[in-house]
Amino acid sequence: MKKSLLLIILLLSMIMTSLLLAVQPARAEHEAIIEISPKYFGADYPETKIFNVFNSGPDSIVLVIIAFPDLIEEGDTDFKPVDYDKPEGWTASYEVALRQVIFQSLDWETYYIGAEKFYDFKIVFDDGPHEEGMYEWIITTSDSAEVAHTYYRTQWIDVTPPEIAITHPLDGSKVNVTYDEWPDVYFFWTNGTVSDGSSGVKHVKVKVYNETWDSDWEIATIENGQWYYKWYTVECGWDYTVEAKAEDNAGNIASTSHEFKLQCRGTTIELTPNNGTVGPTSEIDPETGWHKGSIYSYGSKTLGTTVKVHGFGFNENSNVSIYVDFDWLVKEVETNPDGEFTTSFVFLTLPGGDHVVYAEDDAEDQRYAKETFTINPEIIYKPETVIGPAIIEAIATGLPSHTDVVGFTIDGTDALLTVNHHITYYWYTDDIGVLRSRAAGNPGFSMPVLQPGTYEIALWSSYGEGDYELIVANKLLVVNCFEDLCIKIDRIDGNVVDILTEVGLIEIKLDDLKPVVARIDGNVVDIETIVGNIQGTVTSIDGNTTVIKTDVGDIYLDTQEILGQLPDVPDSTLTSYITTILSAIAAIAAIIAAAVVTKRLKVAA
Structure with missing residues (x-):
């Protein structure tokens, strides 16, 4: 009887336990996201470390333990906490032997970090290690269900300042301004290098000053280890000091300075001459890659111009590349210590009119200048002097491109067209402004017997019905005999x-x-x-x-x-x-x- 009763009671107990377990909700745990700042530290105490604890839920966090990292160098100063910032209703205690700080809620029901909430726990350290390297903090969080999670976060001590240098202007150098608008709007560059092998460069600041004037600190642009800043507000004609300082992410600072003279003379080039004829062909030098024009002379005429280029205000001892119309590299030359150069090149075979000669150096604060060269049309008649009837070859350059010759005159008349009607059918100019014939390699015409004298032979194009435009003209001498x-x-x-x-x-x-x-x-x-x-x-x-x-x-x-x-x-x-x-x-x-x-x-x- 007693055994049967005990068995019934035990069976009922098991049933009740099963029912309770069936209705009991599943245990929920919290998940924390931990961030420590600053991530980099320059061992400059006292220091405040911030441990951001975010609770992604669902259970509330009621306990946070922060254990100190191991020391890298034996005998180095240990962490010495002196003050704390904690949530309301929480306590903070420092356990010396365990090298940790415990933050704990006094009332789990009232004071906690709920789901989707965070708090910045702060510890002020009066002193601590100075050895450079990585330190690992151990952070443990526990919720109201007494479920704990441990997280590891790193912090770096960086006591090495960044490396910074000024590459322009050089110390003791002369700097020429570059004009945006002559003569009022001009600028110059300051630039250099910067690097940091530990915490990385936070920023570079630069300023320019002398005994009577001082600019503000300006934030320079940093790209691929290079920093630069463009100045518009500095008056030229004076001696200055440029100072640059770099700060890394641990707060270490390094600085350097150069003295220089800012000259008002801008970056310019002069062309001598600034106009002329061009030869019938151009080529590329296989050794240098430079484009070269040609010189062709016959009798009293020359097709082709050697242009002298004098440059001022470029960076000292820099390499200058010279282009025609920004596309054709014609010369490369090095500047002297004053940023000047003199060189020359034979102008390229191009259509007549204005063309840009552009020069730029290869310095970090690139300087550049441009000037206009005008190509004049010219034609050579070969021969220039005839006795009796003759066949005349015509060589012409500097003409408009892609133009048909529709007119051929002698002293303003069409008298020669009766024996040279092929000209208006076959003569044209190519894409570089050279006279061509669709019928033969070299354009030419017949010259009948004429009275002795000098005649002007001209070619014409048309830009509208009945409207003609002179392309080019030259003189031809006719004599009866050598006497x-x-x-x-x-x-x-x-x-x-x-x-x-x-x-x-x-x-x-x-x-x-x-x-x-x-x-x-x-x-x-x-x-x-x-x-x-x-x-x-x-x-x-x-x-x-x-x-x-x-x-x-x-x-x-x-x-x-x-x-x-x-x-x-x-x-x-x-x-x-x-x-x-x-x-x-x-x-x-x-x-x-x-x-x-x-x-x-x-x-x-």
């Missing part, structure tokens, strides 16, 4: 002959005169040339060389070539036909034409 130029041989020196004409002195080769021995009388010789006669005296025959002395110089001839050439004169007598050189009359005509046009241009000027 029109009043030619006289002035001097003979070996194979070089100086000829006087009404338009100036011309130097040519003796062979081009086609000299011929016309008469021999004893040792007196008459020599005919295409520009007149010369009388001379045989002064010696030395081996195979015969020397004939004339009023304008000695002539040296091959004896074997002049012996026995005239049948009515004995072979022992000096009688010869002086060998005709293969040069054509056109060669001397071209040379003379050059002098003719040169003189006429000078007279016109």
Whole structure:
């Protein structure tokens, strides 16, 4: 009976326990998010450490234990807490032996950190370790259900200041301002390097000052270990000191300074000349990668201009790159200690008009300048002087690009079009402003027999119905014969002959005169040339060389070539036909034409 009763009671107890467990809610735990600040510390005591405890719930936090990190260096000063900031209704106690601070609620029902709430627990340390390195704090939180969680958070002690340097301006240097708007708006750069291997750079501040003026500290921009600041408010013409200081995230500070003179002269370039013609071709130097123009000369005309570039106000001892129209690199040069340079280049083959010459250096505070070069159109007629009908080659550059030639005039008339109608069909300019022909490689035209004189031959384009625009023009000289130029041989020196004409002195080769021995009388010789006669005296025959002395110089001839050439004169007598050189009359005509046009241009000027 008793055993049966006990069994029934036990069974009922088990049933009640099961029912209670069935209705009892599942145990809920809290989860904390812990942050410690400052993350980096420069061991400058006293120091306040903040432990931000956020409760993500659901149970309330009623206990926080903060255990101190182990010391890195044995014998270093231990953490010495002296004050605390805790929530209302909480206590704070320091357990020396355990090296920890305990924050605890006095009443769990009233004072706690609820779900989705936080509190900044603060501990003020009067002293502590100074050894640089990483320190690990252990934070334990416990909730009202007495469920605890432990978290580990790191803090770094950094006592090494950052490294900072000023790279511009250099100490004791002269700095030229750069003008945004001449002469009132200008600026200059200060820049340098900065780094920190521990806590990292927080910021760089910079200021400029002298004995009578001091700027405010300005925050510099930092990118990839470089800092820089652009100044607009500093008056040029004075001596200054620039000071820069860097602070890392642990509060360590380093500073440096340079002295410099801020000059009012801005960054500029000068071009000499600032206008001119261009050659018919350009190329790239395979060794330097520079683009180069060309020089083409014929007679009195030259296509192509060598431009001298003088730069001022660039960074000292920097490398300057020079471009045409910002795209074509034409030269690279190094500046001197005063930030100046002088160099030159042959201008590129481009269409006529204004083009930008741009120069920039490679310093951190990059300086740059630009100037305009004007390409003038020019055409060369080859030859420049004609006798009778001739074929004239036309070489022209600096013209508008992609333009058809629709007009061809001589002294303002269309008289030549009847024999040169191909011009308006085939002549055009390419993308770099060079005259081209769709029918042949070189443009050319026919010149009929005309009265002697100077004629202007011009090319025209059209920009509307009935509206024409001059592309380019040049002079062409027409003569009937060489006598029109009043030619006289002035001097003979070996194979070089100086000829006087009404338009100036011309130097040519003796062979081009086609000299011929016309008469021999004893040792007196008459020599005919295409520009007149010369009388001379045989002064010696030395081996195979015969020397004939004339009023304008000695002539040296091959004896074997002049012996026995005239049948009515004995072979022992000096009688010869002086060998005709293969040069054509056109060669001397071209040379003379050059002098003719040169003189006429000078007279016109």
